[in-house]
Every structure is written in structure tokens, then in C-alpha cells.
Amino acid sequence: MKFLVVLAVAVACAAADVSHIVRSDESQAPIVRSDYEQQPEGHFQYAYETGNGIVSQAEGVVKNAASENAALEVKGTVRYTAPDGTPISYEYVANENGFQPIGSHLPVPPPIPEQILRGLQYIADHPAPVVPVVKKTV
Template sequence: MNTLLVLFAILGCSLGQQYRPVPSTPGQIIRILSQTQDGPNPDGSYSWSYETENGIAAREQGHLKAPETMEAQGDFKYTAPDGTPIALQYVANENGFQPSGAHLPTAPPIPDAILRSLEYNAAHPEEEQERPFRRP
């Protein structure tokens, strides 16, 4: 009997360790599994993170890059309603918000004719300066 009880206790602990995202419905309460926060610190640095039982997780850390410039780096992940896993990493600094992730759209390549035209314009700036703009 004790062996059976120990076996069920071990089985219960191992099943409890497995992570399974819980699907959510509107108005449902989702538990926070973990949450941390450090700062803001005297040097301007900070960090935070959290993870919820439905598979949402996020974290960020930031610091003063210069007296008037903050830089933050972070990421978050969740599962889209269609079941697609979404993961996004980002940096935010004086150059703005710079996200990256496999699900983000990318710009199409510049057509060859436009690329050649841009290269020509860059190589011949004097032509732009020589001709004043005239209205037709």
C-alpha cells in the first residue's frame, strides 16, 4: 500500500512539472505562474518578467545608455488564436523600436530598375544641383 502511495505521489509530481498552456476564454481568470521585477535602480537600470498559465511570457531589461537615452531589450511569446506560436524580440533605443520575429512581414526586394536609378542618383548628385526646378 505504501509503495502504491509513493508511486502515485511521484507520478503526480512529475505530471505537475509538465507545462501545458491553458486556453483562455473572455472573462476567464488566468493565473500568473512567475513574476519578477528589479528596479528602477539608482543607475537607471531595471528588469522585469512574467509568465502566465496560458503560455504568455514576457521579459525586458533596460539601462541608461547616455544621460538622456534609455535602451531596453526584451522579448515576449504567446500562441495566436489559430494556434501559431508567436515570439518577438526587440530593442528600443535612440533608433526607435526595432522588433524581430519569424511572423513579422518583410519588405519585398527593391526592383532592379529602381535600384539602378537610386544608385545613379547617388553617384551623380551634381545633376540635381545644376537644374533648377521649373513649373510646366
């Protein structure tokens, strides 16, 4: 009897579908489409799509190019499927203020509690008094 149980377990393990456990080598995904344009003044745009469903496009613009405060601003979108099958899509802006993604899959902070908001308003309405500092000379 024990032999039959062990044999049944061995057959079940051998016949099990493990394709969902083994990840395919996504580093070898073929590039289906790729476009890239660059202007001499620094503006650019690109778009690509891979065989495993990743789609991305972006456009970069140099802001204030003639000044000391020149900055590159990049706007783009990315679309792909997460390992669990969830479709992921987000837009982003990257500029002097950092990388700012916007997507429904990204976490959202909880709202600030009413007590905290009232406390912050009280602090703003009642600033601390300014105390003059007197320096002693020796």
C-alpha cells in the first residue's frame, strides 16, 4: 500500500505543469520596433516595442537652453505586463524636480488626518515670537 502511495506521488510530481514556475529569459526578447530622433539643440524622441510586450516612448526637450539654468525635461510612457499578468501602464515626467511617475498601480499615501491639518493651521496662524539675540562682547 505504501508503495502505491509513493508511486502515485512520484507520478503526480513528474506530470505536474511547472511552466508557470520557470521564467523565460526575457533579456533575449526581440526588439520589434525602434525609432530614435535627435536634434542638434538637444531635443530628442524615441519609441520602442519588444517581443515580450514592453512598449515605451519618450520625448526630451531642453528648457532655457540659452541660459545658465538650462535643464532637460523628458516626458514619456511605459507599458508592460507584470509577472502576475497585471497590465502596467504609467506616464512620467523627469526634470529639475526629479522623476515623477503617474500610474494607477503606484501606491497613494493616506489622507492627512483632520487633527493634524488643524494643528498645522494653528501653527501657521500663531507663529512663534521673534526673540532678539544679543551678542556679548568680552
